[in-house]
Amino acid sequence: MGRVLQVVACCAIGEALVWHAPLLGRGTRGIARVGASSSSGDDAMVSSSPEGERPSARVLLGKFYELAVPYFKETSEARWLLARVVGLTLLQSGVSVVFSYLSRDFYNALSAKDVASFRDILLKFCGALAAGVPVTVLYRFERETLALRWRNWLTRDLLGKYCVDRKFYEVEYNSTIDNPDQRISEDAAAFAAVSLSFGITALTSIVDLASFSTILYSIYPPLFGAIVVYATLGSVLTAYVGRELPDRNFRALRREADFRYALVRLRENAEAVAFYDGAVPERRRAQDRLDRAVDAQADVIRTQRNVEFVTVAYRFLVQVLPVAVVAPLYFAGEVELGVVTQSSSSFNHVLSDLSAIVTQYEAIAAFGAGLDRLAAFADTLQRDDDDEEEPAAGKPSSPDVVLETRSLAVQTPDGTKALVDDLDLELRLGQRLLITGASGAGKSSVLRTLASLWRPKSGDVSLVDRAVFLPQKPYCSLGSLRDQLLLLNTDDPIDDDHLLHALELVGLRALAAIDPVQGLGVTKDWASMLSLGEQQRLAFARLVLNQPKLAVLDEATSALDLDTERRMYDLLKTKLGDDLAVVSVGHRPSLLQHHDLRLRLDGTTTPQLEPITDADRRAAAQTSII
Numbered sequence: 282m283g284r285v286l287q288v289v290a291c292c293a294i295g296e297a298l299v300w301h302a303p304l305l306g307r308g309t310r311g312i313a314r315v316g317a318s319s320s321s322g323d324d325a326m327v328s329s330s331p332e333g334e335r336p337s338a339r340v341l342l343g344k345f346y347e348l349a350v351p352y353f354k355e356t357s358e359a360r361w362l363l364a365r366v367v368g369l370t371l372l373q374s375g376v377s378v379v380f381s382y383l384s385r386d387f388y389n390a391l392s393a394k395d396v397a398s399f400r401d402i403l404l405k406f407c408g409a410l411a412a413g414v415p416v417t418v419l420y421r422f423e424r425e426t427l428a429l430r431w432r433n434w435l436t437r438d439l440l441g442k443y444c445v446d447r448k449f450y451e452v453e454y455n456s457t458i459d460n461p462d463q464r465i466s467e468d469a470a471a472f473a474a475v476s477l478s479f480g481i482t483a484l485t486s487i488v489d490l491a492s493f494s495t496i497l498y499s500i501y502p503p504l505f506g507a508i509v510v511y512a513t514l515g516s517v518l519t520a521y522v523g524r525e526l527p528d529r530n531f532r533a534l535r536r537e538a539d540f541r542y543a544l545v546r547l548r549e550n551a552e553a554v555a556f557y558d559g560a561v562p563e564r565r566r567a568q569d570r571l572d573r574a575v576d577a578q579a580d581v582i583r584t585q586r587n588v589e590f591v592t593v594a595y596r597f598l599v600q601v602l603p604v605a606v607v608a609p610l611y612f613a614g615e616v617e618l619g620v621v622t623q624s625s626s627s628f629n630h631v632l633s634d635l636s637a638i639v640t641q642y643e644a645i646a647a648f649g650a651g652l653d654r655l656a657a658f659a660d661t662l663q664r665d666d667d668d669e670e671e672p673a674a675g676k677p678s679s680p681d682v683v684l685e686t687r688s689l690a691v692q693t694p695d696g697t698k699a700l701v702d703d704l705d706l707e708l709r710l711g712q713r714l715l716i717t718g719a720s721g722a723g724k725s726s727v728l729r730t731l732a733s734l735w736r737p738k739s740g741d742v743s744l745v746d747r748a749v750f751l752p753q754k755p756y757c758s759l760g761s762l763r764d765q766l767l768l769l770n771t772d773d774p775i776d777d778d779h780l781l782h783a784l785e786l787v788g789l790r791a792l793a794a795i796d797p798v799q800g801l802g803v804t805k806d807w808a809s810m811l812s813l814g815e816q817q818r819l820a821f822a823r824l825v826l827n828q829p830k831l832a833v834l835d836e837a838t839s840a841l842d843l844d845t846e847r848r849m850y851d852l853l854k855t856k857l858g859d860d861l862a863v864v865s866v867g868h869r870p871s872l873l874q875h876h877d878l879r880l881r882l883d884g885t886t887t888p889q890l891e892p893i894t895d896a897d898r899r900a901a902a903q904t905s906i907i
C-alpha cells in the first residue's frame with residue numbers, strides 16, 4: 282500500500298507524458314570530466330540516490346514543492362497565466378459535460394425517430410461546437426505557453442545559480458552530481474511540462490469526477506457503486522503486479538546513462554584512443570555496459586507485460602460493464618437509449634479519473650526519477666549557497682604589491698594531501714616569479730588556491746583586482762575570432778585595429794584572413810582547429826589586450842618552441858613592462874631567463890623562495906628540466 286500511496290502522492294492523475302525513460306537516460310558526464318576515470322558499471326550516475334534507494338513520497342512531494350512553487354511566487358505573469366489555464370481547464374470540463382447531455386439527447390431523438398428534436402439538437406450541437414472549439418484550442422495553447430515560460434524561468438534560475446561564484450567548478454570537482462548540462466536543459470524542461478500536465482489532469486479529474494459522478498449517480502446509484510469498486514480493484518491489482526516497476530525503471534535509466542557515457546568518452550577522446558589503438562578495450566567496455574542496460578530493460582519489459590495483462594483486460598471490460606449494469610433498466614423501459622450511452626461515456630470519464638495507477642503507473646514512476654535528479658542538482662547549488670563564504674582573496678596592503686600570501690597552507694580539496702605549508706610571499710609590479718617542482722608537487726594547486734578555486738587550509742591570500750590566470754589547458758570559447766581575443770575584456774570596447782595588431786604580435790594575423798569577408802567575425806570550432814601552441818599564443822594576445830597587473834601562467838608556453846616562448850615573454854616585457862607582475866609555473870630551464878624569483882616546491886611542504894641569478898640561468902641551460 283505504501284507503494285500505491287507513493288505513486289498517488291506524486292500526482293493524482295497523469296496523461297501523455299514526455300518525461301520518458303530514454304530522455305532521462307540521455308546522459309553525458311560533464312565534458313571536463315570526460316578524461317577522468319569512471320567507475321566501471323557505476324550505477325550511481327543518474328540518480329542522486331544509490332541504486333534501489335528511492336526517496337519516499339513525502340520527500341518527493343517536498344522536492345516537488347521546492348522546485349515548482351518559486352516561479353509562481355515570484356512572477357505575477359505566471360500567476361495570471363496559471364489562472365487562465367485553470368479557467369480554461371474548468372471550461373473544458375464544462376464542454377465535456379454539455380457534450381455528454383447533447384449526445385444523450387441526440388441518441389434519444391434518433392431512437393425515437395423524432396425528426397424535429399433531432400434537428401433541434403443538431404443546431405444546439407453546432408452552437409456548442411462554436412463555443413467548444415476555441416475553448417479546446419486556447420486551453421492547449423495557454424497550457425503550452427505556461428509550460429514554456431515555466432521552463433524558461435526554471436532553466437534561467439538553475440543556469441544563474443550554476444554560473445555564479447564558479448559553482449560549475451564546484452559541481453564538477455566537488456560534488457557527486459553527474460551531467461549538470463542535461464539537468465539544466467532537458468530535465469528542467471521535462472519537469473515543467475510534466476508537472477503542468479500532472480497538475481492540470483489532476484484538476485480536470487477532480488472536476489470531471491464531481492460532475493460525471495453526479496450524472497452517474499442520478500442515472501442509477503448502483504452504477505456509481507460499481508465504478509468505485511471497479512476502479513479500486515483495478516488500481517490495487519495493478520500496483521501489486523507492477524510493484525517492482527519503479528525500481529526496475531530507475532535501474533534501467535542508470536545503466537542506459539552508463540552506456541551513453543562510455544560512448545561519449547570514446548567520442549571526446551577520439552584522437553587519443555586512435556593513437557593508442559585503444560578501440561578494442563573501449564568497445565568491450567561499451568558492450569559490457571550495453572549488456573547491463575539491456576538486462577535492466579528486459580526486466581522492465583517483463584514487468585510491463587505482467588502489468589499489461591491487468592490493464593488491457595481492465596480497458597476491454599470497461600467497454601461493456603456500464604452498459605451491462607444499465608441494460609436491465611433499458612430492457613424494462615425505464616431509461617432510453619441515450620441514457621445508456623451517456624452512462625457509458627460518464628463511466629469512462631469517472632474511471633479514467635479514478636484509474637491513475639492503472640493507466641499511468643510507469644509514467645509516474647519515471648517522473649519521480651526525474652524529479653529526484655533535478656532536485657538533487659538544485660539542492661547542491663543551494664547547499665553551496667548556504668555554505669560558508671566563498672574563499673575570496675583580500676586586497677594587497679600597498680598599491681605596488683600585486684600578490685601577497687601570509688602563512689598560506691595549501692591542501693587538496695578532499696583534505697587528503699598537504700601540499701604547501703607556511704608560504705609567505707610578496708610580489709610587486711615588475712617582478713617575475715617562477716614556481717618549479719617535480720610533477721605532482723603542487724604547483725598548479727598553489728595557483729588554484731591563489732585564484733580562490735580551492736579554499737586555503739589556513740592563511741591568507743591578497744590579490745589585485747586586475748589579475749589574469751591562464752590555465753594549463755588552453756581555453757577557447759564558442760564564438761568568433763573576435764570573441765576569442767576579447768575573452769578577458771568582455772566589457773571594454775576595443776577596436777578591430779587593436780585586435781588585429783595583437784594577433785600580429787603573436788604571429789596569428791593569418792587567422793583573420795581565413796574568411797576575407799568576415800575577418801575577425803569568422804566563427805570556427807577554435808579549440809579543435811587551432812594547435813595547442815596556437816591556442817597558447819592566442820592567450821598571450823588576450824593578455825596584451827587586457828593589460829592586467831598580474832599574469833599567472835600555468836605552463837602557458839609548454840606547447841611552444843623555445844624561440845616562440847622567448848618572443849611571448851618578451852612581448853609581455855615590451856608591451857606591459859613594469860606595469861605587470863608575472864607568476865609562471867613550468868619545468869623548462871629556458872623559463873629562468875624570463876623570471877627573477879623562484880619558488881621551489883621540492884617535495885617537502887616547505888617551499889623555498891630565492892632570487893634567480895645569472896649563474897642559475899647558465900647552469901640551467903646545461904640541463905633539460907628544472
Ligand SMILES: Nc1ncnc2c1ncn2[C@@H]1O[C@H](COP(=O)(O)OP(=O)(O)OP(=O)(O)O)[C@@H](O)[C@H]1O
Nearest residue numbers: 454693694695698719720721722723724725726727
Ligand atoms: N581535485 C583534486 N583532488 C584530490 N587531489 C588532487 C586534486 N587535484 C590535484 N590533486 C593532487 O594534488 C597533487 C598536486 O597536483 P598539481 O596539479 O598541483 O601538481 P603539479 O605540481 O602542478 O603537477 P604537474 O607538474 O604534473 O602539472 C597531485 O598529487 C594531484 O593528484
